Amino acid sequence: MNKKILGLRYSGFKNARFNYLSKLLVITVIGTAFFSCSEGRGKNKKNAEVLEVPVFTLMPKDIEVPQTYVCDLQAIQFVEVRSKLEGFVEEIFVDEGQEVKKGQPLFQLSSAEYNELVNSATAKLMQARAEEKAATLEMERLKVLVDKKIYSSSELELAQSRKEMAQSAIMEAQSMLKNAQVGLSYTTVKAPFDGIVDRIPYKTGSLVKSGDLLTNITDISEIFAYYRITENEYLEYMRGELDKDADSEQMNEQVRETLKDEQEEISLILSDGVEYPYKGKLETMEADFEQGTGSIALRVRFPNPDGLIKHGASGKVQMTNELKDVFLIPQKSTFEIQEYNYVYLVDKENKVNVRSFRPLRRHGLFYVAQDFNTNDKVVLEGIQLLKDEATVKPNPIGEEEVYHSLNLPL
Structure with missing residues (x-):
């Protein structure tokens, strides 16, 4: 009886031990599998963090940047024709908008x-x-x-x-x-020069007094365009002119005159956005800066053989500024925080580093900057996915593809 009982107890203990070992083995296998899966996922995640990004190499460029300024357009001669005495207008010899010659009678007073x-x-x-x-x-x-x-x-x-x-x-x-x-x-009012008659406010029979405005005469064979620039722009322009004068000291007189005739060709954009077909030349500037704005006015002369531009019209003068050894940074490669713009640069270890800069100006879809080094590698796209010091896989992009919108000579 006792042996049977002991046998049953031993058999139950043996079965319990087997079950325990079986469970332990199952747990070990599951744990190993889970660890293996976790390790695989960690490796995949680590591999996924190495992004492939397009980058391009910065090279200094010499570019010509158009700069526009709002301007006032005025006739080269604009004179108010006023009565010098009191009397009645007996006869009007011209009509509004009529072209007249110097000395031609305009009005006859009593x-x-x-x-x-x-x-x-x-x-x-x-x-x-x-x-x-x-x-x-x-x-x-x-x-x-x-x-x-x-x-x-x-x-x-x-x-x-x-x-x-x-x-x-x-x-x-x-x-x-x-x-x-x-x-x-x-009593016979005559045209002071060749020009066009403006509006005539007094008609025949009207009483005019000394000083009353009879009409205006404008000569629009040529047009003056007046525009204002800042003091910094003035200094930049004048330094450039001084450098040109220094370079031309060794030239003979004929060469200097030829260069003088060819320089400073300025375009004019009319109010409808169409470019005027004739080029102008910068002639002179004011003697003083305007108090308050710190700007100074310049004058450009444009030919007007067709009489298209009238006195008092508006437009924009467009000058071409030559910038040497500058870098063009695509706007899509940058982000802005407060007053600074930022880009990601890729170093020799393929890590990205945030770099701040202040652009000189815009040129199409690019920023013009100077505070970069030759052969700096800039991340072209995908900057929203990057973090500072992150490792990336650079994919070089050629200059032709980057600058194609500017038609730059490479």
């Missing part, structure tokens, strides 16, 4: 009063001349008598004085006549 002044001054002049002639005859007569000692010399001196008074009266009458003639000439 002239009867000035005609009378001319007649009066003419009569006084004739009287003065007659008195001078009589005084001359009297002096000659007395001279003969004095020579014969019939009259004393004092009589001759008195006659000489009367002649001089008559001569001064002639001069006074001539001055009065000239003034009257000038006043009469003002």
